[in-house]
Amino acid sequence: MSFLLHFSSYLVGGNVPIDDGVDKLNRKYTILILVSLSLPLVTKQFAGDPIECFTPTYFTEPQARYVNSYCWTASTYYIIPVDEEKQLVTRVHSVTFEEGGTASVTGERIKVNYYQWAPIILLVEAGLFYVPFAIWNATAKNSGIKVGRLLKKVTIISQYTPGHPDRDALIVEFLDQFNTLMGVAKCCPGTVCKFDCSSSASCAGAPSSSLFVLYMLIKLLYVVNIIVQYFLLTVFLGEGYLYHGLEILEKLVQKKEWWTSPRFPLQTLCQVRAAQQGALRTYTCQCVLPINLFNEKIFSFVWFFFATLLPITIYSGLIWVWRTLTCSRIAFIHYYLWRTRRIGKEDLYNNARKMAVDYLGWDGCLVLRLVEMNHGGTILTTLTERLWEFYEGLEKAQQDGGDPDTFMHQRQPLYSCGPIQPPPAGAGPSTQSAPYRFYGRHFIPGASGAYPGYMWNHPELASPSYSSYPRIRGKIRRSSRRGLII
Helix, strand or coil, rough: CCCHHEEEEEEEECCCCCHHHHHHHHHHHHHHHHHHHHHHHHHHHHHHCEEEECCCCCHHHHHHHHHHHHHHHHHHEEEEEHHCCCCCCCCCCCCCECCCCCCCCEEEEEEECCCCCCHHHHHHHHHHHHHHHHHHHHHHHHCCHHHHHHHHHHHHHHCCCCCCCHHHHHHCCCCHHHHHHHHHHHHCCCCCCCCCCCCEEEEEEEEHHHHHHHHHHHHHHHHHHHHHHHHHHHHHHHHCHHHHHHHHHHHHHHHHHCCCCCCCCCCCEEEEEECCCCCEEEEEEEEECCCCHHHHHHHHHHHHHHHHHHHHHHHHHHHHHHHCCCCHHHHHHHHHHHHHHCCCHHHHHHHHHHHHHHHHHHHHHHHHHHHHHHHHHHHHHHHHHHHHHHHEEEEEEHCCCCHHHHHCCCCCHHHHCCCCHHHCCCCCCHHHHCCCEEEEEEECCCCCCCCCCCCCCHHHHHCCCCHHHCCCCCCHHHHHHHHCCC
């Protein structure tokens, strides 16, 4: 049972959301709906009587069971008389038993060959809805900016209350990973990055946009998937299913009652060759398909559900296209910088523009928007404030004539710095202006009391005795075992 629960959790994306709500509607809730719709069909097939055929009275019980099994397996058909070929069929014409395979009514035969496969078709549809997410999940984990790792970190952060020391430590780790991966992303011209960036020269350039382009392709793939499934169902259920829902609405308006579609006939015909009195004879039998009561309602619901899901998915894609525009990204960062109350109104727009365009780019804004959608604006405000502190320090290093490459890339992250060295003699918590004024081995220029290469700024090391030093190393090792380390 635990294995099934784990598999279902993995199927719908696990506990680390890396997409937006419309994506979840496609790859999670749609899958659950389609799988749930297949259950009554499976139950009817294996625990009920999906077909009942009317056999001659002189047939024995084994022969009657044989006819039912054969007609269920070999498919059935109904007949459109010649004078009704161009009209919408509303009934199946009854026939008498005919030996030799000739029915009393002639016309065009319409084969009904989908009812055996309806549960499998629904499960295949569910699998197709998972394909775009599987591509996004696999590629995003190997891209320059590893979205899965960053959002996993935010998921863990969101489980702690504000002010908790573990929460603050995890925020520092997130910021260090974010800035490191933003630098690595510049090294990778493609979507998937297979090397680490150790040279600042190779990392120069504008912020990466490959991850955002990939995400837009996934959005397009969701739209294409729904359209393709409409046409697949048309092939599977017969010509005209593409307009099935419109026909239902038309009949409801005209007759004020549910319309029984001829695509799901309850009465069909079946030709069976059976041995009788030593000779092999062909019988045309009339069959009833109770399972089509379920098929009609289920595939009508699927039509309306897809008709609702398609415009929602298209609208979501258009919204994300709007979010690529510079004005939209600036407005997004402007709002969260305003919430931090760290910047005056006169400088807010210019700083938001520089941070959104020069520092974050398309990929950075994508990650922050996913954080907002999955974890809310409160935690994103905190992360934006810390990212602004980092970017402000980077700008100050450039203005002071320092080496920004050293600031950005030649730092040792908190979780891989090896043995933590105590601060130099005379240094103590009384000299530091605020906790976490540095990320990894790095410190923001001008932050009072920050010493490069030392981890004493961590609040658990604020005591002159440094008695908590073993605890922070243990925390780092536990984080590594939980998969929090890059």
